[in-house]
Amino acid sequence: MKSVLLHCKNYKSKIGKLANHPTDISPEPIKEKKQSEKNCIVALITVEKGDNPKRCSEELDKEISAFAQDVKVKNIVIIPFAHLSNNPADSKTEIKFFEYLQDQLAYNLNVTRGHYGSDKALLLDIKGHKGNVRFREFQ
C-alpha cells in the first residue's frame, strides 16, 4: 500500500465514467456524484497485490490521525487512487481496505470516502507549509 497524504485548503471531486481498466475491475455503486471538503487531509491510496489490508489500514489510520493532530483538522478524505504503483490489488481487496479504513478513522474524525472504480475530476488545493505532503508505504 502506498499513500500520498495532502493537507488541502479545498478538495472537490466529480465522477465521470466508470473505469474499465484493468479489465477485471468491479466499480462500487455510486452514492454521490460530487464531493467537496474544506481544510482537510486528502489521502490518495493505492492498495497493492500481496498487501495485508487489515494491517495496512491500521498503520495508515495511525499516520492520518497523527497528521490530523499536527495540523489540527477533523476532516479526512480517503481516495482510491490506482496511480502510485504498477501493482494495484484486485477490486475486492481495494474496497475491503477502504471500508475498514473508513470505519477506523470514523471513531475520531469526519471521513469522506471517494468512489472506487471511476475516472474522476479532482481539485486538490494543497497548503504550502512544511510537512504539507507525506508519503507512506506499508505491506
Place this chain on the structure above:
Amino acid sequence: MKSVLLHCKNYKSKIGKLANHPTDISPEPIKEKKQSEKNCIVALITVEKGDNPKRCSEELDKEISAFAQDVKVKNIVIIPFAHLSNNPADSKTEIKFFEYLQDQLAYNLNVTRGHYGSDKALLLDIKGHKGNVRFREFQ
C-alpha cells in the same frame, strides 16, 4: 524514478519556505515565487537513489510527449516532488535530472519547471476523463 502525470485544467504553485529535510538537501536558487498554467500536463516526479538520470529522463520525455499528443496540449509542468518514494536521490542528481528533462521536452513543448527544495502550495485541478492520471516508473 517515479512519476504521476496529471492532465490539469489549472495549475498554480507558490513557494513557501526552503526545505530543510533531508538534512543534506541543497535547494536551487528561486527564480519565480509563483507559477501558473492552464490546460497542461503536470508531472510530479521523484528521482530515486540508484536511478540513471539520463535514461530515466529520456523515458519520461517519451511518456509525457505521448500524453501531450493524446490530450492535445502543449504546456508541460515538471515538479520535483519527493513524496512518491521513501528513497529520493541526492539534490545534485535531482537537479541534473530536471535540467536534462526540461531541455529535452523543450524541443517541442512549452515547459515550466517547478522549484527544487521548497515547501510549496500547489493547486492541481485535474480533468475527469479516462487516462487523466498516469503512473510511470523507470530506473
